[in-house]
Amino acid sequence: MSSTTQSQHGFRTVFRVVSGNFLEMYDFMVYGFYAAAIAHTFFPSDNEFASLMLSLATFGAGFLMRPLGAIILGAYIDHHGRRKGLILTLILMAAGTLLIAVVPGYATIGVAAPLLVLFGRLLQGFSAGVELGGVSVYLSEIAKPGKKGFYVAWQSASQQVAVIFAGLLGVILHATLAPAQMDSWGWRVPFLIGCLIVPFLFIIRRSLEETEEFRTRKHRPSVNEIYRSMLDNWGIIIAGCMMVVMTTVSFYMITAYTPTFGKTVLKLDDVDNLIVTMCVGLSNFIWLPLMGAVSD
DSSP states (O other): OOHHHHHHHHHHHHHHHHHHHHHHHHHHHHHHHTHHHHHHHHSOOSSHHHHHHHHHHHHHHHHHTHHHHHHHHHHHHHHHOHHHHHHHHHHHHHHHHHHHHHOOOHHHHTTHHHHHHHHHHHHHHHHHHHHHHHHHHHHHHHSOTTOHHHHHHHHHHHHHHHHHHHHHHHHHHHHHSOHHHIIIIITHHHHHHHHHTHHHHHHHHHTOOOOHHHHTOSOOOOHHHHHHHHHHTHHHHHHHHHHHHHHHHHHHHHTTSHHHHHHHTSOOOHHHHHHHHHHHHHHHHHHHHHHHHHHO
16 A cells, blocks of 8 residues: 555544544533523523523533543443444434433423423533543554554544534524524524434444554453453542543633633624634644644
8 A cells, every 4th residue: 555545544533533532522612612502591590690600510411420421431432342332422422412402491491491401411421521532542543653643633633623613603694594593493403413423433434444553452441350351550540530631621711711711701793703713723623733743
């Protein structure tokens, strides 16, 4: 196989892997972008701030499920394979997104509405718990020698594509629909679009091959062995988690929370808020692969 053919094959494989990662982050972004509209629909209150806090608390609940998803689904992909695990995470994320997109508002079904939205967010968080790590492991295992940093960086870079796409879609919707329409039903459109692209992403991920490193592994650890290894190496795990916390908090502050902060605190126009977020995503998209290459 020529070097050009190998490069093309490598690019296609990376694209197949990170395509689902794009959806995971896209779904997280659109909830953050439209947290205020979701608050009005599912958490009505005389106090607008309290309503928004309930909406954001539901958004945050998804993050509480990530460690559980990482432990359970992480053990699954270590035992059954990367490919099967990445397909499963895509299905779980799609189910959570569809639930949020179609559940009626509080005015229609009462307290069941916010509970169903919460369940949808928990599904999304549970799925995301292993999606990001699973994608990183897959990319690391298929990377060429000396290029692991560059390959794995595309996991984060695909998230920035999701930020840009979600922001661009928001700009188009705000230019097309009136503010009242956006608050009433327009915010559901991005979620529905996310559901519509799931079949295409599912087909793409089904075409993935298991990594050579996993196929040639003679011993596939049992679930008990995996959990025992985690307990034996708890210090390294805690240190790794703390490192991720720093980047995760800052990332969501400058992307998912920007439209809400701009609208409620700075009183900026919705379109301006989304454009700022798109610029952040574009900047990140450029720098992440470059820094990944530098790390090599």
